[in-house]
Amino acid sequence: MAAAQQKMHPATRIFVYGTLFFGVTCFTIFWTRFAGGLALVWPGTAIAAALFLSVPQSRHLGTAVLLVGLSTLATSVFGLGPEWAFPLATINIFEAWFIAWLLVRFRPERDYVDSEQGIVWLGFLAGLAGPFAAAIPGSLVVMQVVGGNWLEHAFSWGVGHGLGTLLVLPLALLLASYRQPIPEPIRGPGRLLPFFGIVLLTLTISAVAFLQSTVPTLFLPIVPLVLASFCFGRFGASVTVLNITVCAAVSLAMDVGVFAQLHLALWQKALFLQFYLSVLLLISFPLAVALKQRQRFMEELVDREAMQRLIADHSDDALLHLDREGTIRFASPASTRLSGLEIVEGLPLAAFFSEFDKEIVASALVSAAHYRGHTEIIERSVERSGQTRWLKAKLRAVDASKKQASTFVVTIRDVTERKLNEIQISWEARTDVLTGLPNRRAFLDVPEAQLEFADEQPFGFALIDLDHFKRVNDSYGHAVGDKVLKQVAQIMRENTTDDCFFARLGGEEFGLIACGSALETLSIICERLRLAILRSAMTDNDGGHFNITMSIGIAQISERCSSSMAMQAADGPLYSAKAAGRNCIRHAQHMRHFAGSSVRDRSSSTLIAVR
Structure with missing residues (x-):
């Protein structure tokens, strides 16, 4: 396998994520701290948690030591100073490790961005349980530095860390799952330019929505968000929400636009922003996951249909699909030979058998529809070109809604040779x-x-x-x-x-x-x-x-x-x-x-x- 297609080595991954963690942490502390308190949004936890989830457990201790050092340095230079930098860094990295541990413990399937259930667990554990578990010790440390009420600090910690983790962790997990430098959704001819077009559209619409307050336009970012979800799936939804978050954070930091018109305290504005972005996440990410699952299902369906067509075209058995009334809607090529008819679509299943077997066929269909999951078997003799042949039909109802009747799948096989052998054996045993x-x-x-x-x-x-x-x-x-x-x-x-x-x-x-x-x-x-x-x-x-x-x-x-x-x-x-x-x-x-x-x-x- 080419080097570009190989999974990133753990040491390289730790270096890349560590560098990204340090840069994002420095930027966050410098730009989102207000009144000397905690940062408004803290995405560093998401990057650290994604790293813990993507490296072997044997490297967790070394990874934690590295991240604690980087976080201590960032807090010392841009944050609360060197005196309390190490305790805060330790709590921050413990929070990230604890979130990773919770996710693996309660959702070992690791489908955090692949299924609706995984998204729910991700939101609860990474957005609530982990951040608020670390909020109490974190708030006690912050109170020693800047004073104030520890409960307010705990709330600010939980909101800021929870929001940052929810916004960044899905994207970090997606990027960690890709094995090529360019993410899969934007890889390929004609994909990169539309992606950057949606990014630019998102930034433009978000700027209009947040930086002005003349017209209420907070609903507008939903448009590029849904478009990105349809076109680029989970990756597009994550990047779009992140872009909206950047514009909203700038508006909040500058106290202009829609946030300037809110007569609320800063932490209340942050809470409103969290609620707004959470709604966007609830709209976009489940939609993107559902679309991904639907695409995967359709691909599997196409592959399965191609395989079934191949089997049907080359099978000596007649493969049939019947509607709820027992009328044949699909018939494989072998149906012509076994039925003796040129066309069987549109005919009842009894067309394969004699006139005397109509009641038997009808009874089998009723029984199959009543006992779903049970296979009914019909074995009857028929006349074909002046010869007696034996046909064996197996029919089963397709699971359907309880409010609707079942459709049926049927296989019909010529068992004349076996039947004659049975008759011969029976004759020999009695002769x-x-x-x-x-x-x-x-x-x-x-x-x-x-x-x-x-x-x-x-x-x-x-x-x-x-x-x-x-x-x-x-x-x-x-x-x-x-x-x-x-x-x-x-x-x-x-x-x-x-x-x-x-x-x-x-x-x-x-x-x-x-x-x-x-x-x-x-x-x-x-x-x-x-x-x-x-x-x-x-x-x-x-x-x-x-x-x-x-x-x-x-x-x-x-x-x-x-x-x-x-x-x-x-x-x-x-x-x-x-x-x-x-x-x-x-x-x-x-x-x-x-x-x-x-x-x-x-x-x-x-x-x-x-x-």
Whole structure:
């Protein structure tokens, strides 16, 4: 970094501020002391406080010693003489250090000239707390030199030091924050000349306002003050107030113009001047800070908008902004592809979805507006160019005034690939890989939903077992056994209807659930299936043919029970079919008969027989 852009070294800063402090202190003591008392305005405290705030704490002691020496010298030559110069200098520098300590202690953000809250703390701590804390010991010292009432001296000290600090400290803090010799607000082509023009205008208008008393014109300096605040921000406001202060101080010192017409004591005129300049500060500096914050906000807004535009233009997601009625006011380029429309601005959000989803979209908007800060999610299928696509919309209400409805921001993404993967995973989890039939999990889900209403809507439950299937694997190999299972599954799929549900439960065991009209013909369906399996020629690896048979147990479930009891109801007749020689169908008694211990007894005997 170039030397001009580097922050000033602490030693250099102490030297520069020390020199400035000495010069300003000498000038102030020489020109603003009246009747041998205290200086009317004391800006030296502001310069010293700004120095303490801008150098490391480790250098405070050395800085204080230097400033005390300079203040002692100035007071000895131009002020109350050498006898009391050192005590007064010590109190003066302590006041500056105390103000700096208070500011850091109670406002560690150090935004004294950057925010409204910082300005308030600066005014209270630097304009009141610090000066009046030092006013009591200072007034006692002054009383020893010039006599008089210590309370009057304390008041003069507080007013003079508070006014000087308020007027100069903001400018000193601003100058301390700049890293280049020329302050940022007047740096750049075409900035310096207008700045000096406003300074000249301020001095001219202030001279007219203070040095004449024919026409009341104290309001006129507000004009260049506001202009400087708009054009040059906090720096312009500080310099303008300082210029107005100089003109007012000259008028007060010469006792001419508007102050000459005030039939008040000098300290009362000083109080009036303090009040007047404080009003100017309250007008200009908060305005300048607010303008600075607004400028910073606008710059951030422009940068953020540029970034959002860049993201929106290159995003595969549709980025939308909706008004309070849910109408699209802004849509990114991806909106055309996802909506299937050439233009979506001016359309409702439901334009992205089907006609059947309008109520869902409207409900989501109402919910988002009611629960601000909560993100509503809509995931629906749509038809695009003859294909089914899945869109996922996330919408959120933008925080707004409680008296106004919310606007909305929405992102819409094509989640077809993810949705198809989810469907595939769900299908695989519920499908037998070998045969393509539903597996045991999917099979048991069906009666789980129907068992609760079985007394009102009975359904049929059948267990199917391939006879002597182990012999097929042992004789022809497992590859042939797998082909047999696939062929059996194909025959079952051919017999599947909306009311007839087949599944592979494991190994050579299959299941069937029949409801509705299929329940009445369940026996016919099972017999047709048995004959189809019996008559289907199975092929071995050598091209030979063989046949297989199956045993089927059927139960009608007509009352509420668990899925395990329903399977037990069909397991009993299946065992009976096997015991009867296989390749046949057996029916269970009515489920009401098996609801008690007879079901458990029969199930138990079946398990023992299988083992």
